[in-house]
Amino acid sequence: MTVIVPEPVHEENHSSVEEQQKDGGFGVPGSNAFGHSFRDYEKETARRATVEEFYRVNHIYQTYDFAKRKKEEYGKLQKGEMSIWECVELLNEFVDESDPDLDEPQIEHLLQSAEAIRRDYPDQDWLHLTALIHDLGKVLLHPTFGGEPQWCVVGDTFPLGCAFDESIVHHRYFKENPDYNNSLFRTRLGVYTENCGLDKVTMSWGHDEYMYLVMKGNETKLPPAALFIVRFHSFYALHHSGAYTYLMNEDDREMLKWLLVFNKYDLYSKSKVKIDLEEVKPYYLSLIGKYFPEKLRW
Ligand SMILES: O[C@H]1[C@H](O)[C@@H](O)[C@H](O)[C@@H](O)[C@H]1O
Ligand SMILES: [Fe+2]
Numbered sequence: 001m002t003v004i005v006p007e008p009v010h011e012e013n014h015s016s017v018e019e020q021q022k023d024g025g026f027g028v029p030g031s032n033a034f035g036h037s038f039r040d041y042e043k044e045t046a047r048r049a050t051v052e053e054f055y056r057v058n059h060i061y062q063t064y065d066f067a068k069r070k071k072e073e074y075g076k077l078q079k080g081e082m083s084i085w086e087c088v089e090l091l092n093e094f095v096d097e098s099d100p101d102l103d104e105p106q107i108e109h110l111l112q113s114a115e116a117i118r119r120d121y122p123d124q125d126w127l128h129l130t131a132l133i134h135d136l137g138k139v140l141l142h143p144t145f146g147g148e149p150q151w152c153v154v155g156d157t158f159p160l161g162c163a164f165d166e167s168i169v170h171h172r173y174f175k176e177n178p179d180y181n182n183s184l185f186r187t188r189l190g191v192y193t194e195n196c197g198l199d200k201v202t203m204s205w206g207h208d209e210y211m212y213l214v215m216k217g218n219e220t221k222l223p224p225a226a227l228f229i230v231r232f233h234s235f236y237a238l239h240h241s242g243a244y245t246y247l248m249n250e251d252d253r254e255m256l257k258w259l260l261v262f263n264k265y266d267l268y269s270k271s272k273v274k275i276d277l278e279e280v281k282p283y284y285l286s287l288i289g290k291y292f293p294e295k296l297r298w
């Protein structure tokens with residue numbers, strides 16, 4: 001299958017050229033809302049300690065067996081029923097502890113990324129909706145969904161059952177993970193085979209895999225690229241650092257093109273700019289109606 005990714009529409013109304021390094025069509029800002037580079041996990045900032053503590057715990061407890069169990073449990077989609085928009089509203093209360101670039105409630109991030117990608121790809125309505133819903137899996141933090149701790153909901157994800165790549169943020173904390181000393185799991189391929197396809201890989205458990213299961217289980221009409229984006233958007237070791245490419249198959253390589261487009265809007269749209277929820281709501285409700293059933297099983 002060959003995927004043709006359309007070029008973004010260029011508009012002159014982005015911020016000034018000095019403030020941006022042009023990257024594709026998207027104006028990538030030089031710094032985040034705190035005036036630092038994006039995804040700098042070492043820099044001494046107000047968020048650094050929280051984020052590092054998050055990854056310390058995350059890296060200790062995310063094991064192959066744990067992730068498989070969670071997938072099995074949540075894959076049943078027996079936690080409740082609600083519409084996509086109801087879920088968007090639930091995310092109003094959560095701030096993501098793993099994120100060095102944002103301390104706003106998650107609903108802001110959903111709207112910012114969706115509106116940014118909508119501006120550059122006006123004809124790809126599926127991408128607008130994908131951005132709006134990509135982090136909805138963070139609803140696992142909500143008490144009605146079991147109130148899961150942050151370490152098994154947010155943050156970058158990584159494959160389990162094979163070696164932890166050095167490019168994973170705060171890699172050193174894996175030393176305390178029981179899988180770290182497992183003689184099979186610590187090899188390059190571990191339980192996998194060369195080019196087996198990402199669908200076969202057990203990723204660390206979190207909002208990506210959960211939302212993918214919700215989309216699939218509720219028979220979304222969104223295209224396969226949307227499911228791939230949601231499922232692997234936190235897999236920075238792959239899409240940012242180029243690790244684990246030997247687990248990908250031909251289909252994954254095609255889908256990755258869309259994930260790379262999406263990632264710019266996910267990461268660089270994070271800012272203090274508020275979007276008027278009531279103004280954009282009718283547009284997104286119409287997309288939800290087009291691609292999802294009224295109520296979904298979660
Ligand atoms: O801290 C962030 C956040 O949790 C995002 O939702 C996730 O997709 C990123 O991978 C992670 O770096
Ligand atoms: Fe995310």
Ligand SMILES: [Fe+2]
Pocket residue numbers: 109134135266
């Ligand atoms: Fe996101």
